[in-house]
């Protein structure tokens with residue numbers, strides 16, 4: 001699984017609605033990818049806040065924002081690695 005796929009599955013992962021196979025793949029990716037781990041934490045907190053305010057799901061635009069943030073941090077990491 002790569003970062004793009006992880007983001008796609010992230011909310012299902014948090015809801016534990018992935019298949020066992022995908023769940024294991026996501027877990028494996030998260031164990032090795034710091035960026036996605038940060039995004040997971042951020043998304044979890046966001047979902048928690050939404051649920052506290054009585055809303056059930058992350059709006060699509062917020063998910064897009066998280067994805068954009070992840071891509072930015074990946075691009076930054078690529079730059080600093082060279």
Ligand SMILES: [Zn+2]
Pocket residue numbers: 002003006029033035036
């Ligand atoms: Zn990743």
